[in-house]
């Protein structure tokens with residue numbers, strides 16, 4: 001009998017609910033704080049987000065139903081396939097069984113549309129006419145542009161300057177969906193103009209682009225514009241949890257029980273949360289799983305930054321969030337994984353890290369690209385530069401299994417394809433890229449100002 005290379009699920013097997021990790025974390029989530037240091041109320045978020053999404057943001061319900069209209073939109077590409085990476089296993093000579101969840105099959109090419117269609121739908125339901133957002137690599141901007149075109153919303157995207165220049169095809173895709181994409185920092189907002197006056201040749205950052213997008217939303221006097229964020233916030237993590245729920249069903253069909261290792265890259269934390277949170281649920285209930293978020297050594301949020309209250313953006317327009325943060329003024333070096341260049345980390349992912357439920361790791365740019373090239377040559381998919389970090393950690397784990405002679409089951413999230421990220425691959429193949437490890441002095445410099453904010457509790461249950 002031929003081997004199973006991939007498992008597809010049918011539409012009827014698609015999860016009907018999102019999973020909320022906040023309901024199960026042994027230490028409760030700590031609230032976002034306002035400028036006065038007190039917890040913010042849902043009303044304070046109302047100029048930025050519609051109330052139906054704010055309700056999800058603060059929800060502690062374990063399961064939240066996915067409205068039928070959103071499921072209808074997700075059916076365009078979901079459920080996504082789970083593949084067994086036989087050819088990569090063979091090239092590595094590993095006894096590990098490697099699986100990857102292929103989120104690159106979505107229309108925009110990554111996991112991002114999972115939350116984009118949900119957010120666009122809730123905004124439309126609330127009577128909103130236009131969404132603004134930021135984008136790093138361009139995956140999120142494309143996803144929201146696509147979602148807005150489905151539900152009939154106007155869409156404006158501030159794209160981090162360095163990615164805007166490196167990835168011209170992303171803005172063409174956004175334009176094809178009917179969105180307006182500008183380079184950030186721009187002259188269109190006060191936040192953008194302030195940064196340009198200080199650092200005229202700045203490569204930009206997600207923190208700056210977020211400030212611009214929020215400013216444009218809250219200054220629209222019609223009150224019909226809101227802001228949409230592609231990662232970090234609780235409701236975004238929630239929307240991605242369909243990934244891990246599908247993986248569980250698919251592993252079962254492959255004949256696997258609990259995986260030994262679950263891996264995903266982490267920028268703001270959403271694709272990691274998507275695959276990992278349903279497995280963290282199992283770990284909290286006794287399963288033995290090594291769960292690894294992977295970040296770049298040049299932007300080592302979970303691995304080297306303090307757990308602190310900090311703003312999600314440069315202009316301090318967001319509330320203070322309890323998260324691992326390199327400081328909101330940190331402008332990461334212009335590495336090619338634009339979606340991993342974020343100073344902070346999802347509060348839910350951060351709290352799971354505080355609890356010891358996950359084991360963060362960083363990898364260098366060159367190892368990530370080398371791993372992606374081996375993956376392309378064996379499995380055929382040229383992954384996004386962000387995803388290459390997950391591939392690198394997967395190869396590290398598969399090589400460890402080989403050294404130990406262990407038949408491990410490793411699953412990673414293939415968060416996106418790299419077909420619009422070819423400039424980075426070109427530079428790598430020409431030998432023009434290098435590694436960069438953030439110096440300790442820089443971390444100290446950018447995180448020093450965080451000491452003036454209230455400090456979140458680091459207490460944990462001590463079970464992991």
Ligand SMILES: Cc1ncc(COP(=O)(O)O)c(C=O)c1O
Pocket residue numbers: 110111136137138139140230231232265266267268269270271272338339340384386387415416417
């Ligand atoms: C393909 C891909 N993977 C991962 C990420 C990182 O974001 P997150 O940590 O929210 O998944 C991005 C962000 O742009 C991305 O485009």
